[in-house]
Every structure is written in structure tokens, then in C-alpha cells.
Amino acid sequence: xxxxxxxxxxxxxxxxxxxxxxxxxxxxxxxxxxxxxxxxxxxxxxxxxxxxxxxxxxxxxxxxxxxxxxxxxxxxxxxxxxxxxxxxxxxxxxxxxxxxxxxxxxxxxxxxxxxxxxxxxxxxxxxxxxxxxxxxxxxxxxxxxxxxxxxxxxxxxxxxxxxxxxxxxxxxxxxxxxxxxxxxxxxxxxxxxxxxxxxxxxxxxxxxxxxxxxxxxxxxxxxxxxxxxxxxxxxxxxxxxxxxxxxxxxxxxxxxxxxxxxxxxxxxxxxxxxxxxxxxxxxxxxxxxxxxxxxxxxxxxxxxxxxxxxxxxxxxxxxxxxxxxxxxxxxxxxxxxxxxxxxxxxxxxxx
Ligand code: HPA
Ligand code: ZN
Numbered sequence: 001x002x003x004x005x006x007x008x009x010x011x012x013x014x015x016x017x018x019x020x021x022x023x024x025x026x027x028x029x030x031x032x033x034x035x036x037x038x039x040x041x042x043x044x045x046x047x048x049x050x051x052x053x054x055x056x057x058x059x060x061x062x063x064x065x066x067x068x069x070x071x072x073x074x075x076x077x078x079x080x081x082x083x084x085x086x087x088x089x090x091x092x093x094x095x096x097x098x099x100x101x102x103x104x105x106x107x108x109x110x111x112x113x114x115x116x117x118x119x120x121x122x123x124x125x126x127x128x129x130x131x132x133x134x135x136x137x138x139x140x141x142x143x144x145x146x147x148x149x150x151x152x153x154x155x156x157x158x159x160x161x162x163x164x165x166x167x168x169x170x171x172x173x174x175x176x177x178x179x180x181x182x183x184x185x186x187x188x189x190x191x192x193x194x195x196x197x198x199x200x201x202x203x204x205x206x207x208x209x210x211x212x213x214x215x216x217x218x219x220x221x222x223x224x225x226x227x228x229x230x231x232x233x234x235x236x237x238x239x240x241x242x243x244x245x246x247x248x249x250x251x252x253x254x255x256x257x258x259x260x261x262x263x264x265x266x267x268x269x270x271x272x273x274x275x276x277x278x279x280x281x282x283x284x285x286x287x288x289x290x291x292x293x294x295x296x297x298x299x300x301x302x303x304x305x306x307x308x309x310x311x312x313x314x315x316x317x318x319x320x321x322x323x324x325x326x327x328x329x330x331x332x333x334x335x336x337x338x339x340x341x342x343x344x345x346x347x348x349x350x351x
Pocket of ligand 1: 023026179180181207210258288289
């Protein structure tokens with residue numbers, strides 16, 4: 001709808017939002033990275049942000065997942081000290097609050113943060129928990145943590161990381177995720193870890209149907225017992241998988257610009273978000289990696305409106321879908337539902 005006052009740049013910014021799919025390691029302030037590079041003398045061009053940018057952010061990279069994942073290899077060198085990790089993690093949550101995200105599920109990879117300096121996985125997880133909880137209190141944003149296992153890292157390491165997550169279940173960690181190179185590394189070896197997560201009452205989300213086919217979505221749901229799928233947009237290529245996703249109301253964590261940057265879609269106008277919504281799939285809209293992709297969640301809402309033609313009713317639906325897909329306990333989810341129904345611009349009041 002044209003002239004809908006709920007869709008102006010200011011209104012989209014002010015709209016209370018939820019992000020269920022955001023990687024800590026892909027959400028770091030470039031200014032802070034620059035300061036860390038300078039302070040610790042990292043072997044990178046760090047005279048200013050523009051020199052650093054192409055190493056940690058998609059600029060004129062080819063649209064494929066290898067180029068995208070390569071940024072995370074560089075980013076690992078910035079996790080130099082407990083203070084650096086604490087500051088980076090704190091700012092990630094503060095920045096989400098500045099974009100009017102009222103509820104955030106932030107995922108992180110303890111092994112990525114620990115690797116270069118050889119920190120213990122458990123201590124790294126504790127720094128992230130402490131920093132994000134403090135930021136959440138200071139900025140008035142509600143948040144939970146998800147621990148990410150990485151397909152292309154050794155399985156032995158994934159076991160240790162999962163253990164760290166299991167030990168900290170009462171401390172703000174609510175879910176387990178599987179990310180990384182979906183094309184070359186199957187999900188099967190990780191099955192026992194996800195079964196254990198399930199047994200312990202954790203939420204399960206799995207990156208699938210992004211860089212590889214819809215079959216990965218079926219496997220994530222049937223074998224890894226995923227409640228949610230990271231991306232999952234290629235479900236649309238297989239009607240059986242689509243049916244499964246619909247019937248079980250498995251939430252898809254869609255991230256538009258990430259899909260463009262990694263070549264999942266060649267052009268944004270071809271993105272299946274609208275079709276998935278119209279088919280009754282529980283779709284949500286998220287960022288994936290705001291600093292690697294150079295965007296805010298507000299920008300993704302803008303793209304959804306301007307490029308894909310979504311109206312305010314669709315945006316409202318995306319947010320309320322996200323409420324239903326959170327890894328909160330049912331009474332907490334109930335409170336969140338009431339919060340959003342109170343604070344979102346009402347549906348009926350057009351223009
Ligand atoms: N897919 C897989 N691994 C990732 C992603 C993604 O979109 N973002 C960060 N790590
Ligand atoms: Zn992701």
C-alpha cells in the first residue's frame with residue numbers, strides 16, 4: 001500500500017522487531033575491529049575502516065558461500081583477549097537494541113572465538129554470556145543465546161562445544177545450531193548431539209536448504225529434529241519438503257541479503273519469501289550477519305517492502321511468526337506475544 005505511514009523509513013526503524021538468526025561473529029562493529037587491529041598489531045591493513053573493510057565485509061566479492069565464509073576466517077584473528085571478546089559481544093547486543101530489536105536470539109561459536117588464542121571453550125562461553133547479559137540489561141533488550149556447531153570443523157570439537165552449551169542451559173543458552181559449509185559437510189555425524197540437545201529441552205535450529213538442496217531441510221527436520229531451519233528457502237524446490245515444513249509449522253529463518261551475497265538467489269526480485277508466506281509457511285525475517293553484510297534488520301524490512309512488495313500486514317505476520325518460533329518457555333513466549341501485540345502498530349489502521 002502506497003503512503004502507508006507504517007512503512008516509512010522512520011516507521012520501519014521504530015517498529016519493534018525480532019531477530020532469531022544473527023551470528024555474533026558476523027555482527028561486530030568495524031570501528032572496534034579497527035581498534036583491536038591497531039592495538040594488537042594484527043597483520044592486516046588497518047590504517048582506517050575503508051582499508052580494513054574488504055577483509056571483514058562483503059564488498060565486491062563474487063556471490064558465493066566460499067567468499068562469505070572466508071570473512072569469518074579473518075575475523076577469528078580479532079578475538080585477542082577476554083576484554084576484546086567481552087567488548088565485541090556487548091556491542092553486538094547494544095547495536096541490536098539501537099535498531100529497535102526488542103527480542104534477539106544471538107548465536108555464537110565458542111570454538112571460533114577460542115581458536116586463535118587457545119582460550120578454553122567454557123571460559124569463552126562465559127565471557128559471551130556475561131557481556132550479552134550486561135548489554136541486555138543496559139540497553140533494555142530481551143535476548144537469549146544459541147550455540148553454533150560448525151559442519152566443517154572437526155566433529156570432536158563439536159562434541160566439546162555442545163558439552164559447553166549443555167552445561168550452561170540455565171544461563172541464557174536456549175538452543176543449538178548447525179552452521180558452516182552445507183555443500184561439502186553433511187549433517188549426519190552431528191545427529192547424536194542434536195538428539196541430546198532435544199532431550200535436554202533445548203531448541204534446535206539447523207542451517208539447511210540454503211547453499212544445498214531442499215533435501216537438507218528434510219534431513220534437519222526428520223533426523224536432527226529441528227524446530228527451525230536457518231534459511232530453508234530452497235524448501236520451495238521440493239513439494240514434499242514444503243509440505244513437511246508447512247504441516248509441522250517449522251519456522252524458516254529467512255535472511256534476504258545474505259541469500260543474495262552467497263548466490264542463493266541471483267536477483268532479489270526472485271527471492272521466494274513472498275511465495276513461502278503465501279503458502280502458509282512460518283517465515284521469519286532476520287539478518288544472519290549484519291556487519292559482514294553491512295546492514296541492519298531495518299534494511300531487510302526495507303528490501304522486503306521495496307523490492308518484494310510486502311505490505312504492513314506481511315511485516316506484522318513476520319514478527320508474530322517469530323514470536324511463535326522463539327526458543328522461550330511458553331509463559332515467556334506468552335509475555336512476548338502480548339508485548340508485540342501492544343507495541344506493534346495495529347493491523348487495521350491503514351495509511
Ligand atoms: N550459513 C552457514 N554458515 C554461516 C552462515 C550461513 O548463512 N552465516 C554464518 N555462518
Ligand atoms: Zn546463518
